Amino acid sequence: MSIGSFSFDVTASGQFPYIIAAILVAFGLYALLFKRNLIKMVIGITLIETGVNLFLVMVGYRSGGAAPIYTYANPGQGMVLPTPQALTLTSIVIGLATTALLLSFAIFVHRHYGTLDVRKIKELRG
Amino acid sequence: MNTLAMHAPVLLVAVPLLGAFAVPLIGKLGRGVRDIFIGLIVAATAALAGLLAAHYFGGAGVPQLYVLGGANGFAIPLPSGLSVPIRILFEVDGMSAFMGLITALVTLTGAYFSFCYWRERSGGNMYYSLLLLLTAGIFGMELTGDMFNFFVFLEITSIAACGLIGFRVWLKKSQEAGFKVMALYTLSGLFVLLAIALLYGQHGALNMAFIASQIGTFGVSIVDKIALGLLLTGLAMKAGAVPMHMWAPDAYGEAPAPTSAILVANSQASLYGLFRVLFTIFGVGASIATNAWILIVLAVLTIFVGVTMALVQNDLKRLIAFGAVSQIGYMLLGVGVGLVRRASILAGGGSLVDSANALDYGFVAMQGGIFHMLNDAACVGLLFLASGAVIRASGTRDLNKMGGLAHHMKWTTIFFVIGAVALAGVPPFNGFASKLLIYQSAFKVSPFLSIIAILSSIMLLAVFVKAFQGAFMGSKTGLPEAGEARPGMLIPMAVLALVVIVFGLFPGFFIDTIVTPAAKALWLGRDAYIGAVLGGG
Numbered sequence: 001m002s003i004g005s006f007s008f009d010v011t012a013s014g015q016f017p018y019i020i021a022a023i024l025v026a027f028g029l030y031a032l033l034f035k036r037n038l039i040k041m042v043i044g045i046t047l048i049e050t051g052v053n054l055f056l057v058m059v060g061y062r063s064g065g066a067a068p069i070y071t072y073a074n075p076g077q078g079m080v081l082p083t084p085q086a087l088t089l090t091s092i093v094i095g096l097a098t099t100a101l102l103l104s105f106a107i108f109v110h111r112h113y114g115t116l117d118v119r120k121i122k123e124l125r126g
Numbered sequence: 127m128n129t130l131a132m133h134a135p136v137l138l139v140a141v142p143l144l145g146a147f148a149v150p151l152i153g154k155l156g157r158g159v160r161d162i163f164i165g166l167i168v169a170a171t172a173a174l175a176g177l178l179a180a181h182y183f184g185g186a187g188v189p190q191l192y193v194l195g196g197a198n199g200f201a202i203p204l205p206s207g208l209s210v211p212i213r214i215l216f217e218v219d220g221m222s223a224f225m226g227l228i229t230a231l232v233t234l235t236g237a238y239f240s241f242c243y244w245r246e247r248s249g250g251n252m253y254y255s256l257l258l259l260l261t262a263g264i265f266g267m268e269l270t271g272d273m274f275n276f277f278v279f280l281e282i283t284s285i286a287a288c289g290l291i292g293f294r295v296w297l298k299k300s301q302e303a304g305f306k307v308m309a310l311y312t313l314s315g316l317f318v319l320l321a322i323a324l325l326y327g328q329h330g331a332l333n334m335a336f337i338a339s340q341i342g343t344f345g346v347s348i349v350d351k352i353a354l355g356l357l358l359t360g361l362a363m364k365a366g367a368v369p370m371h372m373w374a375p376d377a378y379g380e381a382p383a384p385t386s387a388i389l390v391a392n393s394q395a396s397l398y399g400l401f402r403v404l405f406t407i408f409g410v411g412a413s414i415a416t417n418a419w420i421l422i423v424l425a426v427l428t429i430f431v432g433v434t435m436a437l438v439q440n441d442l443k444r445l446i447a448f449g450a451v452s453q454i455g456y457m458l459l460g461v462g463v464g465l466v467r468r469a470s471i472l473a474g475g476g477s478l479v480d481s482a483n484a485l486d487y488g489f490v491a492m493q494g495g496i497f498h499m500l501n502d503a504a505c506v507g508l509l510f511l512a513s514g515a516v517i518r519a520s521g522t523r524d525l526n527k528m529g530g531l532a533h534h535m536k537w538t539t540i541f542f543v544i545g546a547v548a549l550a551g552v553p554p555f556n557g558f559a560s561k562l563l564i565y566q567s568a569f570k571v572s573p574f575l576s577i578i579a580i581l582s583s584i585m586l587l588a589v590f591v592k593a594f595q596g597a598f599m600g601s602k603t604g605l606p607e608a609g610e611a612r613p614g615m616l617i618p619m620a621v622l623a624l625v626v627i628v629f630g631l632f633p634g635f636f637i638d639t640i641v642t643p644a645a646k647a648l649w650l651g652r653d654a655y656i657g658a659v660l661g662g663g
Contacts, residue, residue: 025320032309032313038305041309042309045309045312045313045316048313048316049312049316052316052319052320052323055320055323056319056323056326059323059326059327081212081330083212083326083332084323084326087274087322087323087326087332090274090278091277091319094278094281094285094315097281097285098281098284098285098308098311098312098315101285101288101289101308102305102308102309102312105288105292105301105304105305105308106305108292108295108301108304109301109302109305112298112301112302113298113302121302123298123299123302124299124302124303124306124375124376124379124380
């Protein structure tokens with residue numbers, strides 16, 4: 001299958017990165033929902049984030065396409081639209097900020113409650 | 127159109143954003159200078175929002191476009207002849223302008239209330255920095271016409287909101303709340319991002335109008351449906367709809383009182399995103415009727431669970447927080463009923479313009495739901511500010527430990543009562559005006575919906591009677607700090623109380639001037655929204 005000068009790889013090996021992205025998101029959701037340790041929950045969130053970022057990069061991938069820099073592309077070679085790459089970079093930066101904030105909350109929770117176990121951190125129930 | 131009105135959409139984001147980063151520097155000059163600076167920034171932001179709204183509601187009536195990086199040539203033509211808009215743009219239609227007004231009202235009163243409320247010696251710079259950052263993010267969510275920008279602004283509000291909830295690190299509960307809220311906000315943000323990636327993969331663009339026109343041309347594909355499901359989940363989670371509401375009472379309850387109201391405005395901005403997705407991007411044919419029913423189920427659950435949970439609270443702020451959660455349900459109910467009716471009109475080949483002019487019950491439900499957003503912001507804002515004054519005076523949030531405050535704080539008591547009665551939907555206050563529209567139109571879909579809505583309003587009144595009795599009634603207390611709130615705190619409350627009363631006494635005027643254009647922008651403004659970007663209309 002191809003659109004313009006680009007082709008889409010629909011073989012099993014071409015789908016591999018999508019499968020990895022799905023597995024990463026599934027693992028992350030599992031960790032977030034079933035793990036009782038705050039740090040492990042943060043790891044779960046970063047796993048989901050990595051899965052989504054991988055998916056974003058894959059959406060923008062065109063086999064045979066060149067990076068959109070004029071001096072790098074051969075004459076006549078198609079260039080890819082750099083939007084998904086830009087999105088992924090933004091998303092990684094945002095992910096860094098959220099992870100840092102989550103971990104600092106975890107540090108202060110540990111300082112106040114003396115534990116990271118969510119079953120023991122329950123002043124805000126009901 | 128004058129230059130200021132033309133650039134208002136981008137200035138609404140830029141002014142508070144630059145203000146947020148300037149606050150730590152200005153703060154070095156002393157507290158007074160900093161407060162004046164923030165007062166100016168917030169007032170300028172509110173004036174810009176007012177200008178934007180005046181421009182739309184006062185005549186233009188067509189979506190206003192602001193393209194970053196030059197107005198000309200914002201689309202790239204493809205070899206196939208199709209042109210794809212790639213520039214980042216802001217697009218302001220009636221709904222965006224309406225939401226801008228709500229945010230302006232809440233941030234203005236919240237910030238001015240904070241000047242007297244914030245007595246701690248340190249932390250003020252951080253507090254105002256985060257407050258302005260949150261304001262910038264909320265305005266960005268409401269004005270942007272680009273899916274990915276929407277995600278970026280969503281994350282800005284998430285980070286700023288959680289900063290506000292948890293930056294008082296010496297408070298034990300705020301840290302627990304901060305972690306919980308941040309985890310759920312991040313999860314909802316990632317759902318939205320995944321949906322955006324799917325939409326990009328399907329349509330090759332991030333522009334909302336372009337995606338909407340693609341869906342209008344090619345129909346809703348499987349990928350689009352998955353993206354819609356993810357957007358619905360993510361945005362409903364961030365708006366605090368039951369069963370994803372667990373973070374909301376923690377967030378509203380643990381944030382400093384003046385910012386709790388801004389967090390409610392943040393939830394409403396997520397609701398706005400949800401409506402934009404359902405009406406503008408996916409608003410074709412009858413294919414989305416199922417989603418409308420999901421919205422109605424979420425609404426009924428939210429109304430009922432929110433009120434029931436509020437009944438059992440003994441913490442004043444947490445009680446109001448659950449009340450605020452239940453109000454999100456009324457907005458969802460109004461717009462959900464509208465969406466069901468809109469789908470059936472489209473399926474039957476009816477005209478949306480005629481139904482809006484004939485005040486079809488679906489359109490009335492939309493008016494009610496949208497009007498209730500503004501009313502809820504005013505009432506809940508008033509209640510949170512009053513609770514802030516009460517907590518400052520009594521030094522506790524536990525209803526069992528306070529009492530007799532009516533002897534010391536006459537004005538605060540009056541404002542609290544106005545807010546509580548209005549939120550419970552008692553005439554002649556504004557909550558009644560919007561809730562009546564929702565009751566009578568939801569009745570047409572199913573009497574059951576109206577019964578739940580009315581019953582929950584009555585229960586909400588019981589909740590506030592309990593809160594009022596606990597905090598204000600009883601004999602004089604020996605609380606050392608008990609005394610009337612300072613004028614700097616009373617004036618913002620008075621402004622909100624005035625809004626509550628004026629909107630309650632003259633609902634017809636406000637429905638005609640601002641609510642109907644906003645409802646029409648969603649109900650029938652899809653083509654105009656797309657046409658403003660892609661031309662043709």
